[in-house]
Amino acid sequence: MIALGGLSIIGQLVAVMFVGTSLLRDDRARTVELIQMTGVPRASYFSARFAAGYLLSLFTLLATVVALVVGYQMPWLPANSLGPMPWSAFAMATGALIAPNLFFGAAMVAASIAFTRSMKYTVVAVVSVLVLHNVGNTMTHGASMLSAMLDPFAGQAMIQMADKWTADQLNSAIPLSGTFWLNRLFWLAVSTALAWGAYWRFGSLPDAGKAAHANSTTESAVPPIAHTPSVITVPRVGGWSEVIKAWHIARTEFAQYVSGVPFLCCVVLIAGVVAVYLLFERSIEGTPVYPLTHFMLRQIEAAIPLPISAILAFYSGEMIHREREERLASLVDAYPVSEGAWLAGKTLALLGLLTVLVDTGVMTAIGFQLLRDVTAIEPALYVQGALLIALPLGIFAVAALAMQLLAGNRMAGYALTALLGALPIGLAKLGVQDHLALFGTTPPIRYSDMSGFGSSLAAAGSFDLYWGVVGVALLLFASALHIRGDSDDARSRWALARVTFRNRRRCAWLASLMVVFAVTGAWIFYNTHLLNDIHPEESAQTRQATYEHNYRSLIKVPQPRVTDVNLSVDLHPSERRVCVDGIYLLTNESSQPIDTLIVSVDPTTNTTLHVMGMRSMSTDTMAGVIQIHLAAPIAPGQSLRMAFETTDERQGFTNNSEDDDLVADGTFLDNRLLPSIGYNHMRELTNARVRSAHGLPPYIAVMDATHPYVSDDAGRITFHAVVATDGDQTPLAPGRQVRAWRKDGRSYAEYVSERPMLNLYVFLSARWQVTRTTWKGVVIEVYADPKHPWNVNRIITALKDGLDAYGKAYGPYPLSEIRVAEFPSYRVFAQSFAGLIAYSEALGFTSHRDDPSGIDYPYFITAHEFAHQWWGHLLVPADAPGARLLTESMAQFSAIQLVDQHEHTSLNALLASERDAYQTGKQGLAEPEEPLDEVQRQDFVAYHKGALALMDYQRLAGAPLAEQTMRQFLIQYREKEAPYPLARDFIDALRASLPSSDHARVEAWSHRSGLPE
């Protein structure tokens, strides 16, 4: 249904062409006077024309809908992923989206024509509608009434509703929200007003046609000249003179359009939409960031492609057909200019307009940076980024020209262009993901100050070349069918085409383009299909489902636990390669002998295992399970060493630029890469729809107090790792750094766990700048990209405050070192390991506190992650629903306390922000809200409701008693092995500290949905 809504946006182009031509036809055909002589009032003439144009465009779009419906039934589509045919959704989309959206477009066009008597301004009308649509979609994060109302196509209102739907509902009819209907009503009223305005203007100016006609008499002074198409009439002048002519045409055309009022309006609109994006989208995942060049480019890329495509589509028709429409063609074509020079000139002119538009976006962003305190503007990055944004648009422009030539007249050309634009969107909605089949598209472009474009640059470049060749070939092919001059009938076109295709040069050109196309296509195929998986997500799901199908029965089979980990990690970031040599010490903590080891490995890696006294081994490479039968069983209490070697290599580029953890500068690899012991239930699929698609029963959460929430094959481990990386980078891992050295041009560092830690670790490597200090005996180190120095001191301050305050509240920090490290913004999250915290570049290191009374994110995020050293690492919850109350809720609560004690942010502002975040999260809810004591996946419960509930408890108990109760609970489980605490244990402890009159209140916030009053 959302796809159909999107279709009605592209349909604007169709509305323009039908309504526009309907209304202007008689002016163009010089029959206005004739019509007027018949005595038909201009108003009723207008109504008839308007209605005809509207109905025609509606009909065209509905035909597309029917095509979609037919496409939906196609047997090759995977049936269970699409579900049954959603007839009611199609009906709803037509009635509530397509028909009114088209009416709005038609009314806009009619009004712009009625008031300007020219087709030229329709482009301004359409672009302003698209800009309004984009702006409505960006104005505010989350659900905002204003943003929902601003979009004339109800896109935002749809998205706000869609957030609440389940996947099945998305494809079927759903009760639509009040905001949605309000939006529809409002824009229907606006459309009606516009249409009425146009009607009134037509009716009240009976001589409007004459005036317009008088205006254009100068153009029509040239009488139509009969023109017989023939290639021979074009004098052939080869070589450089043709290039000069093409250049001359390009300059003349470009100058003519670029200085026109309609184009200037478009430039202003593009600057406007970029400015709005920059003003309202200053944050990433809710954190305001510094206006760095790559964030600017990200906003430009989000803001301009849709309106610029519409502008390019309009001017392609203008360039190809204007001369003929104004009866100048015969005259112009009489000049000795070859078809090639003529077309090359027009293409260059259109690409020139595109350059102006993209540069407008870039200039707006640079202006924005200059107005805000940005130190370094990066011109080279702007050039690269602008090129990557402009290339797909340029390909679209070339294809739009081809469509105009193919169609032979402007309106049919617009229809073909709209179809071409809609094709990849429609195919993508039908599940086609391969960019090799989606015209003009490329994998998403990623950029990080640390690691640059990564593999996404090679991907985008290859696809741009691939589709660029298609665009040029289309243009060459279409120009063979094109007759310049006034007459244009099918027979003479085909006659001409036959002549032209005998032209050896054109054929040679087409052939060589085909060769480039084939070579580029093969290169891309090699990268996206052979070197990499084209559908990595689906493949991973299939593997996970197979894993669960085949091995879940083994979940209760006793297995030894990992008690010691000893690793040698060889990172090669520049080659995107890693090799880990490791030894696990496996201890039989059960009461019976174990004769078979079940080892789960990541099937995308290359992993080999070696065990002393192995009798036989069976390997399931698809599911990633290796079973080792031992000659002598491991007796209870005894241990065994298992050695392994895991290698992982990333090659080439992928179809979706999803490769983001092993990168040139800023690698972040966690131990999910390495083998785990026993059946690993954390590999199970959790999404209900995906599970049922793979024939799995509904997900059942594990409820097991014998292992911690992060790993089911270990309690606390001792850890030792030597990490090596490229010579210009620094290797990092959790634990205390024993030594660091350089050998053979590589950097080495050795890390050892100071105290037994969770079986959860990570390897990082980057070119950081390290800031080092100590606080009360604890070494503090911050590893930041040299370009992001701004927040390092805030992060250090938060760590110092945390050492003091958390130490006092929950007991002393157990380690002698704490490190914070930055990784690239390809991924946005923060995570706490033993003595090591890692953030995304987009979160803590580039965030910018532009409002002094607002939340200081670097401080707050550090406070939250540092609190996990107590709530998550010292106290470890059991693997059971509700575990996140003891980790996320407590970390969030602790961070609020720390900010409240040390910062100027008011407690009320903090609590208001938590309440907002809870409400926003809840608004997008498809399933029932999870109760806090059983929370699993719902972040808004685990973080925000949890923090508010604990604040409520603190208010009831009073701060000193609350702190004492929490400290006692933590000390009871501090660094203990199984049984690990459950959420219930914690809630019981909190409740016990309160008088019985408050018990019901604690039960209410822990077990019911909604916030404490």
Ligand SMILES: [Zn+2]
């Ligand atoms: Zn957290």
